[in-house]
Amino acid sequence: MLQVNFIRQNKETLIQRMKVRGLDVADKVEKILELDDLRKHLQYDSDNRKAENKKASGSFRSLSQQGKKNELEELRNQIASNKNTIKENESKLDKTKEELYDILVALPNMPHESVPAGHTDEDNEVFKAWESDLPSLHEGAVPHWELAKKYDIIDMETGAKIAGAGFPLFKGKGAQLKRALVNFFLAEASDAGFLEVLPPHLVNKDTAFCTGQLPDKEGQMYYVTEDDLYLIPTAEVPVTNMYRDTIVSESDFPIKLTAYTPCFRREAGSYGSHVRGLNRVHQFEKVEIVMIEHPDRSYDTLQYMLRHVEGLLKKLELPYRILRLCGGDLGFTSALTFDFEVYSAAQNRWLEVSSVSNFETFQTNRLKCRFKDENKKSHLAHSLNGSALALARIVAALLENNQTADGIIIPEALRPYTRFDKID
RNA sequence: GGAGGAAUGGCAGAGUGGUCGAAUGCACUGGUCUUGAAAACCAGCGUACCGAGAGGUACCGGGGGUUCGAAUCCCUCUUCCUCCGCCA
Incomplete structure (x- = not known):
């Protein structure tokens, strides 16, 4: 606000x-x-x-x-x-x-001066393109939903039986691969100085309001009427709210937090082939990084977060590009957002796996998250966050890009976490 | 789920109808002293809104009420603690 x-x-x-x-x-x-x-x-x-x-x-x-x-x-x-x-x-x-x-x-955040005008995701500006060749797959390469069946690692049907469409069930090496990715992402975040937290996965109205999900995205969240609680759509919501009604001291900056949580999204109105498999689901897992920063430094910090996410993708050896979102695609609460997309070879399309944003004071104004300067005057801090990273689509890209005739190869960096080097 | 108790400034903790935005201690900031530090002493020290300023107003968990006047009395909600029950 x-x-x-x-x-x-x-x-x-x-x-x-x-x-x-x-x-x-x-x-x-x-x-x-x-x-x-x-x-x-x-x-x-x-x-x-x-x-x-x-x-x-x-x-x-x-x-x-x-x-x-x-x-x-x-x-x-x-x-x-x-x-x-x-x-x-x-x-x-x-x-x-x-x-x-x-x-x-009802007024969205003011876009940063660098935000290009535009209406849809087609108007987003490529901030950093993938310069090498995109991977070409062997004859007979298939999309991840077929690989998932072939190796019996993701079971959409049983997930649908238990909960409904869009709730995947991971099995065997599929489940282990996900757990490995989570541990890898959390370890990278810890090494970079982010404090790991494990927040509640349900939040109250005040919390959902302060980070901007309410009233703007009311229908996108699962809502538990009996207890008046919302299932979190991202860890951003509970984690950023740790700093609701607080006055931090300038020396506390930068505040760096990370959390692994499931994310629940109703995705009402989604349909069609682009939502197939893991491309769009109601529950996915994500490691989020959240920062609270001095207003003078928040845009440098945004770049720092970009580099952190970039490092993860490099280690996973996935082809990626970074987009600067145009005004029309920019979220309600954000002043500037960069999206990371990973190339999914078998589908021949880019999948969004991370979104890194600076909210400036839009959230902190609602949160009342302030700091005092040397004259003891209080000012609103800036809040930022980014996915580092969202799991479902990373899994999709890993499966597709690393498929070979005799199995799916696990990237080197992930092997200490998976304890296997191939899914076959 | 049942029965009790509590909620006051960064923390601890006084205050049960009038000059209380709130004693006191700790913490913190500035100063004196000191070669330096500690101790001691002196001073300052909540948040928000309005105002150029002087100053004004609101806030003692939230909301409502009684009164000329409420931190203090009444109603209501929330949270936390203790005990019992149930339980991963």
Whole structure:
């Protein structure tokens, strides 16, 4: 959520930048400023009347000790009438705040200056392309869902029987490969100085609101009505909320956290061949990295996170490219996002395996996550996160790209974790 | 699930209707002293909004109420702790 003061000071920039998302927010911005002025006015008036009443009730005791009944009565009336005005004022104030909030909460983050304009994923800019040749497969190479069947490592049918379509069941070396990937990713994150946490996998409304899933993505999350809880769509949600209502000191930066969790997504409305196999599922596993950083350094930190993710893909020997998302494809809460895509040879397409974003103060404003500068003034911190990495699609790409006539070869870096070097 | 108890500033912990934004201790920051450090002493030290400033207002788990006046009384919700039951 953007701050009103920020909007006030950066009105023209905001209107211009929102255009890359395809939004015209000029009217909304005017309305926000107008409502905020009204809010200030009403509050000022109420504050003054409250101050008057406070003074008046201060003299109450001495008057009553002196037995001045008439004065007391007059005082009581004066306070009562003031109180009525305050009450009316405050109900107007509440309405104004609500109206203001409704507009603010529906306003997405302001895109970073480097975000290209565009509507769909086709307008995304290739930030770093894969420069070597893409792997060419042997005669008779097949997509991962067929490999999964052939080696009996992923069982979609049984998953569907147990839960429903889109809930894969991993078996044998398939399950072990996933566990190996998780351990590999967590070990890499730990080595890079990220603190591992294992957060709750269900979260309450406040938590889902603060990282921006509510109200924007209400229908995308599984919701447990009985207990009023949401299943997490990503570890970003519980992990970032560790810093809700906190004031950190500047020396705590950069805060680096990592977590492995399952991710649950309803993916309502998805269908067709591009959702086949592991391409799009309701439950997948992911190692997430989250950082809280000083505003001056958050874009350097974003690059640092990019390098971390890149390192993982290099070690896994997977062909990848990095995209800078265009305005139309940019998430609601993000100011700048880079997507990592891995080339899936048998499907001959790029699969998104990571999304690394800087949210600037969009989340921390809701979280109230602040730090104090040397003058003890508090400012909102910046929050960032990225997948490092999402498992299902990495598995899909590994299976497809590494298939040979006599089995699927496990990349060197992963073998200490799998304890086998081939799936056959 | 049943029965009790608790929730106050970074932490600990006073405060049961009036001058309490809140004693005290610890922690922290600045200063004095010291070759340096420690100790001691002095001063400062919550958050947010409005205001150029002086200053004003709100906040003692959340919400509502009583009262001229609420941290303090009433209602309600939430969380935590203890005991019993159940249990990975």
